[in-house]
Amino acid sequence: MLDPVTFGQAISQKRKELGMSQKELAAKIKREDGEPISPQYLNDIEHDRRSPSSDLMVQQFAKVLDLNSDYLYYLAGRIPTDILSKNLPPEKVEKLMVAFRRQIKS
């Protein structure tokens, strides 16, 4: 199977590998108010029509589907809250990005 290139593809691919339906997975992913997301919302996420609305949601996808949460943050184009909350100065962010790019090239 090909590596997923989007957040939605990663979720969809792993869900199918685990033999879960969208309805089953949606019931396990909670919004911030504690209510489960709808199967339609999950369907939209899987088809990259919508993005996960919170870090909590990304973390739940990672836990339920046994996926690496940092990888999901990367695919979702999000910076994890624990990093964002450090309020890094611009020069530090720049250095980190340079290091990140260097690591990708090597």
Next chain:
Amino acid sequence: MKTVPDRTGRFATRPHYEPAELDRECESIITTFLRKKYGEIHFPISTDDLTTFLEKDVADLDLYADLSEFGQSVEGVTIFSSKGKPSVRITSVLANDPHRENRLRTTLTHEWGHVHFHAYLWNVGVMELDFGGTGAPLKRPEDNRQICKRESLIDAPVSDWMEWQAGHVCGAILMPANHLKHMLKERFEGEIGLAAVTPGSLLGERLIQAVVDTYAVSREAARVRLLRLGLIHERSQNVSLFPA
């Protein structure tokens, strides 16, 4: 299955299945699926299981698609590909309305029929074999799509062979022939088989209702299935010992 000329002009030749062939293959596939998942066979198959049943054979299933571009009564579209598995799109109208769950079940199994029985027609090797040096006529993007309208999901005319076959498959998956006959035999022992039963007769009504209750299908789907299996007949047939 045998290959016959395709009079619709879409292909040079097409597959022809006897209804019993479709019944046998579908029953084998769906019972294997259920046995693998639950260790036993129980009907009705849940709508959720129908989605995973279809998902295993497609590249993508979109259960909340906007199909308005194809017209109001289009409920499902199968998009075939020469490079891989087909994709299926089903109108969001069905999944969003609990009252239309039977229609969703019908559409899921109908599209599975196209996926399982027709996807090979888009295989490049099959096309070259089919059309020889003249090349396949399927050139436009819309040629790769099978657009399924509400009115033909269950009972399309025989001339529309792709829709007819997918419609039969839909019934054969939701109401497998042997399971259905066994169920009716248990419940109506001594009542059926003595004379031809029409859908409008009291017994016909009871048979249809039993199928509706057992398999979670609409009355129309149950009626068509019983007709195709020869368990009810549109007109009361006179049984004569002395045929003319």
